[in-house]
Amino acid sequence: MTTLPPPATELSADEARRLALRAQGFLGAPDRRAGVRGVLRHLGAVQLDTISVLARSHELVPYARLGAVGRRTVDDAYWTDTHAFEYWSHAACILPIEEWPHFAFRRRAYRNRPHWNHHLPDGDYDRVVKQLRTEGPLTATDLGGAKKTSEWWDWSGTKVAVERALMYGEVVCVERRGWKRVYDLAERAVPAALLHDDLDDTECLRRLVRLAGQSLGVGTRADIADYHRLKAEQVDAVIGDSGLVPVTVQGWGRPAWADPTALETPPRGRHRTTLLSPFDSLVWERARTERIFGFTHRLEAYVPKQKRIHGYFAMPVLAGGRLVGRVDPAREGRTLVAKQITLAGRKAAPAVAQALVEAASWVDCTDVRVERVETPELREPLTRELARLLA
Numbered sequence: 001m002t003t004l005p006p007p008a009t010e011l012s013a014d015e016a017r018r019l020a021l022r023a024q025g026f027l028g029a030p031d032r033r034a035g036v037r038g039v040l041r042h043l044g045a046v047q048l049d050t051i052s053v054l055a056r057s058h059e060l061v062p063y064a065r066l067g068a069v070g071r072r073t074v075d076d077a078y079w080t081d082t083h084a085f086e087y088w089s090h091a092a093c094i095l096p097i098e099e100w101p102h103f104a105f106r107r108r109a110y111r112n113r114p115h116w117n118h119h120l121p122d123g124d125y126d127r128v129v130k131q132l133r134t135e136g137p138l139t140a141t142d143l144g145g146a147k148k149t150s151e152w153w154d155w156s157g158t159k160v161a162v163e164r165a166l167m168y169g170e171v172v173c174v175e176r177r178g179w180k181r182v183y184d185l186a187e188r189a190v191p192a193a194l195l196h197d198d199l200d201d202t203e204c205l206r207r208l209v210r211l212a213g214q215s216l217g218v219g220t221r222a223d224i225a226d227y228h229r230l231k232a233e234q235v236d237a238v239i240g241d242s243g244l245v246p247v248t249v250q251g252w253g254r255p256a257w258a259d260p261t262a263l264e265t266p267p268r269g270r271h272r273t274t275l276l277s278p279f280d281s282l283v284w285e286r287a288r289t290e291r292i293f294g295f296t297h298r299l300e301a302y303v304p305k306q307k308r309i310h311g312y313f314a315m316p317v318l319a320g321g322r323l324v325g326r327v328d329p330a331r332e333g334r335t336l337v338a339k340q341i342t343l344a345g346r347k348a349a350p351a352v353a354q355a356l357v358e359a360a361s362w363v364d365c366t367d368v369r370v371e372r373v374e375t376p377e378l379r380e381p382l383t384r385e386l387a388r389l390l391a
Helices: 013-023 035-043 057-066 071-082 097-111 124-135 157-168 201-216 221-227 232-241 260-264 286-293 346-362 376-390
Strands: 009-011 084-088 092-096 171-177 180-185 218-220 245-249 256-258 315-319 322-332 335-343 367-370
Touching: 009 013, 009 256, 013 201, 013 218, 013 245, 013 260, 013 286, 035 057, 035 071, 035 092, 057 071, 071 084, 071 171, 084 097, 084 171, 092 097, 097 157, 097 201, 124 157, 124 171, 124 180, 157 171, 157 180, 201 218, 201 221, 201 232, 218 221, 221 232, 221 256, 221 286, 245 260, 256 260, 286 322, 315 346, 322 346, 335 346, 335 376, 346 367, 346 376, 367 376
Parallel strands: 009 245, 335 367
Antiparallel strands: 084 092, 171 180, 218 256, 245 256, 315 322, 322 335
């Protein structure tokens, strides 16, 4: 473990919050010229998830920062001209293609892994690679079928083989088609200058720790490790020469590191008002969200319905640099339905109404219907503001 210099900067909790907002693209004018690809490069990772209510999470992330960017535009930005690849980072994530070399440490770890949950039948790996070489790009279905039975976990030998090849880096997901991965050989999909595993683990980890610090603005060791799901000892080994600088943040009670460039200029500019995917990197780590925003959030999609508090896909509402409420959305025809809304107080009603109307317009809804407001006396100011915005 590297010996670190003492913290040279002390930040207030509010300064840390604003640094985090700017680093995540929610404070200041968005870089519209760079568009979705700019958002991806800025964040370093955009998480994928199967749930689609208003839209899928990888679509919601650029929307939250750029506004009503077309959903086809989002997919094209990710998947055309080899600007991105899908791999295991914070979870299954879309990553900028230039970071391919820096995940060599993880590809090596998968190749050396002694135990797997799924059995790989003899010959299936070579068969799948050969088929992709002659016929690709292909989905698992094209390759011979993804499942042995209807159970989601019961993968076929073909699916086991192609996913193993993806983990090893011999195969890459080049797009999602109807939410199915489309696989091709990495040698065809990844630019030749990037297609290598030349970097040793230390160099890979140093880069990913630095990128996490830049994307977070300021974070604890746990925050930085969580961004690309590194181990604590991996972060400790490289953080001293990652380029990040040690800081203290009032009220955090633990050491932190910051992007030195972010410390040079105080965060200023306009705050974005928007609904957030629960998988958005601003809020995907619960402990950090509670520490920065004083806001406890939990995805309840996998919680039994009778035990849910805020709803199936409750989306935090960001306004004025604060998390001011939650909306559990649905769609009925061209109506956005707010099945349940939680407001931080009466002052939050205009912001939540604005976020709902903007989201409705983005997904081509012309009306918003509110079913339940957790605090009944706040229903009237919210519906009044919705009526004004929809008029």
